[in-house]
Amino acid sequence: MTKHRVTIREVAHKAQVSQQTVSNVINGTGRMSEQTKKRVQSVITTLGYHSNRPAQMLRTGHSRMIGITVPRFDQPFCSLFCDCVAQYARQRGYGLVVSVFGDNFEETIKETYQLNADGWIFFADATILRRIRHLKQDYPVILAGDYLGDGELDAVMMPNVDASRYATNWLIEHSDGHVGMIGASFDTYEQDAKDPDPIPLRLRHARDRNTDMRLHGYLLALQDHAIQPDWTIIRPVRKLIEAEGERATEMLLQTGDIPSGIICANDALALGALSTLSKHHISVPEQIQVIGFDNTRESHYSSPPLSTVDPYVMQYAQLAVQQLIARIEGSIEEVHVLTTDYRLVERHTTI
């Protein structure tokens, strides 16, 4: 095992031809004798040279790869989305490269653009919001993850407000109507809770951040049934992960006022909620019904299996990939915001 990549120069030297000839053999271009061609091919095999994408990129400007960035894989939606994007990109003849930005967004953006993808899907969580200027790039980018690109970037979104309103209405109509929510934004919760307006102005105008839009949908459903919001059964979270679902549910139980149903801003929170309810021997769905959001694979396998909003993740991936490829191939100009369909999947956490 050697530690360096074999270069085209080494191949040329060993085969006693010019670098251009090696390049011609690799690309099937130029003119040369069958003998030369065979000799070069044999050296390529012997040395283990593989025509590398950097060189090819510099030549053609295209890699036939698309990229996706994710913050990390600590919640199930990211994994599901990556699998769907990979599958659909391949159908369209593109490879996929994934970049994990973690807490290091600016640095990773730089790395990302230095990789060879023809364009990028940025799957963003809240931390991306203040850094969006880094995304105003000179090549194809699609935002995914319920954040808007301020008219500078294409975005693919979920039907957050409508789907959350639909699921909440369903829960109100299938219970005594005392329905709570887990997954408000932690940083604005106090302010929203103090607002005398049943739907705080801030939420009414929310056009990005899934937590805000899903809370807006929830409040609209209460309004549909002329129910005043009860902010003791609306709980904030710091991140959309299971541990926060557990914490928020503990807080909810401490109020002593157990609602007959809860809408969770995503499946990870809902799984955390189920875990805590089970610890407290509160039976689901008899004492409390639970609905998640995302229809991740994990929602099938929870006990009881989780009822959830299906935002059609495959469609989400397809819209993002289609739009990105259209950008790459230069067939669109205007900035688009695309939204998926939705349905409520009834499993065993609802009656």
Place this chain on the structure above:
Amino acid sequence: MTKHRVTIREVAHKAQVSQQTVSNVINGTGRMSEQTKKRVQSVITTLGYHSNRPAQMLRTGHSRMIGITVPRFDQPFCSLFCDCVAQYARQRGYGLVVSVFGDNFEETIKETYQLNADGWIFFADATILRRIRHLKQDYPVILAGDYLGDGELDAVMMPNVDASRYATNWLIEHSDGHVGMIGASFDTYEQDAKDPDPIPLRLRHARDRNTDMRLHGYLLALQDHAIQPDWTIIRPVRKLIEAEGERATEMLLQTGDIPSGIICANDALALGALSTLSKHHISVPEQIQVIGFDNTRESHYSSPPLSTVDPYVMQYAQLAVQQLIARIEGSIEEVHVLTTDYRLVERHTTI
């Protein structure tokens, strides 16, 4: 938004300097006036040029990126492993790029090597086995996923035999001793089951494939207690995913012979098993105890929370990254096989 990357040539043209000068400004090399430097930097910003890794790679041969391939994210271990690798790689000053090979291994291997990582961790499932010749590459590669590199490649493995033997012994000692297993290899199950030897020779010699090694550990534990294997309570699976855990558990229940405990070859299978046991109203751990393998995040949040073998995934990631960086930096020569430690995490699926 334009559809092409800005080239160094365009920057040079607009700034009225040579490409070499632009390159010098980017790399902080060469000599030039402050004025020229500022003009070039201003053009770089205006045009949105970013020095790209292809060019840099061709120049230096190093990218300070490591890569990891995964088959897909359809089981929780992959996600957890990627997060750990990303975190530790960053600590070591390397970025991470992930490649998803799906069902298209040969094609992805090519893509992978054409990406710019300095080396690759191949996280492999069974499908990689017959294709290992593709991995005998001319640059740093580490195999992860309990497959050996035939002395050609470094590998990081879990303590499959020992940990499985330990967990099975624990379960035998904490029950009536009638302990089954879910997660034998489907393609050899019939053959193993017919073998009169309590530990089939094939398994005794298994040095890779986690299913074979974990089954070997299970059979060793039976031997430790002088228990003859009962192949009706050892169930094969096609893949290590939840759906197969459900299917295998259904098959197990159909035999009418419910063991007092089951060892599952990974957490995903165990979660599938819990789901099926719950559907059949078989109480865990009272009627049947369940132990998984991997200690994935999902095992915390199942109902009941899953007891599982913790193979120290962070250590696994660190060993893989350390070994890969040592290869990249050329400080080792011999091929190594590294193995993690383990412990049993007792949660609520065991008594």
